Amino acid sequence: MRILVTGGAGFIGSHFVRSLLNGRYVGFEDCDVTVLDKLTYASDRNNLPASHPRLAFVRGDICDRPLLADLVPGHDAVVHFAAESHVDRSIDDPxxxxETNVMGSHRLMAACARAGVGRVVHVSTDEVYGSITDGAWTERCVLEPNSPYAASKAASDHVVRSYWRTFDVDVSITRCANNYGPYQHVEKVIPRFVTSLLTGGDITLHGDGGAVREWLHVDDHCRAIALVLGKGRAGEVYNIGGDIELTNKALAEKILLLAGAGWDRVRHVADRKVQDQRYSLDYTKIQDELGFEPQIRFAEGLSEVFHWYRENRAWWAHAYPEARPAGLTNSVRGIPVGRAVPAPVH
Incomplete structure (x- = not known):
């Protein structure tokens, strides 16, 4: 089996690829993997095992139709992670x-339809639902996105679903809670809090820190995606929830405790212009249909992540020039666009 993973050098995509290549998912133990990634600021070629014999890497853009026309044929399945994903950046420049999340998804799906790809999983987010005061969203809830990022993902969900209805592409959509884990870019809240403290800086909280998020370890998320890839029903959406909901203030307290720091290391900044107050997913459907349950408890996962960033400073130090070890460079670029290269073995 050949699987194409878009955005496979990013945080979640690279974890999925490493797990595939390590034979962790039933039914996909010996698959060949092609990663297509644009290598933007949020992705890193070094997240992938460069010398793995079953991995090929292509630097390219999902908006590039000629590239997709050459690359997609011959793959049995596509897992679509590639997306612009940072809310603040989407507010600054939507x-x-x-372009990437909507038109890129359309062009990828069109290539899949033309090539007769047998199975597609489109990876989305809980942010498409908006904000919820009480209870939890089911897959049938109305989409009410509040940021340009969330709106672009909601639109991409509709685009992808239309290719199932109109062109009979066997596609499922997943919508996940907030992810955390190793190799996550430092613009995201948990690595931002951790690395700020590790470099002697302060944690910054939007507003009063009262926004509530549901947390899911990236390993649990990727395991759920593999279940959907193998057994999910065509045209269906699957929520993938976590095991805990926390205010951002409570999250900061937990990370301060791990760092041995006090509340004097916290600064409050103005809230976002658009700040969803609470996210919460009902993931009964994927539990009942596919047997998914989160396995990594948040307390354990957060502690492991804190120690990973502490022990792997060279991976993220480029974001803090004053903390960069002498001679360190960011070596993820320099791969020609459209060129496949063999797949650091981790």
Missing amino acids: APFF
Whole structure:
């Protein structure tokens, strides 16, 4: 089996690829994997095992139709992670989010339809639902996105679903809670809190820190995606929830405790212009249909992540020039666009 993973050098995509190549998912133990990634600021070629014999890497853009026309044929399945994903950046400049997340998804799906790809999983987010005061979203809830990022992902969900209805592409959509884990870019809240403290800086909280998020370890998320890839029903959406909901203030307290720091290391900043107050997913459907349950408890996972960032400073130090070890460079670039290269073995 050959699987194409878009955005496979990013945080979640690279974890999925490493797990595939390590034979962790039933039914996909010996698959060949092609990663297509644009290598933007949020992705890193070094997240992937470069010398793995079953991995090929292509640097390229999902908006590049000629590239997709050459690359997609011959793959049995596609797992689509590639997306612009940072809310604050989408508020500053929405255009790249709609170009990549909407038009890129359309062009990828069109290539899949033309090539007769047998199975597609489109990876989305709980943010498409908006904000919820009480209870939890089911897959049938109305989409009410509040940021350009969330709107672009909601639109991409509709685009992808239309290819099932109109062109009979066997596609499922997943919507996940907030992810955390190793190799996550430092613009995201948990690595931002951790690395700020490790470099002697302070944690910054939007507003009063009262926004509530549901947390899911990246390993649990990727395991759920593999279940959907193998057994999910065509045209269906599957929520993938976590095991805990926390205010951002409570999250900061937990990370301060791990760092041995006090509340004097916290600064409050103005809230986002658009700040969803609470996310919460009802993931009964994927539990009942596919047997998914989160396995990594948040307390354990957060502690492991804190220690990973502490022990792997060279991986993220480029974001803090004052903390960069002498001679360290960010070596993820320099791969020609459209060129496949063999797949650091981890």
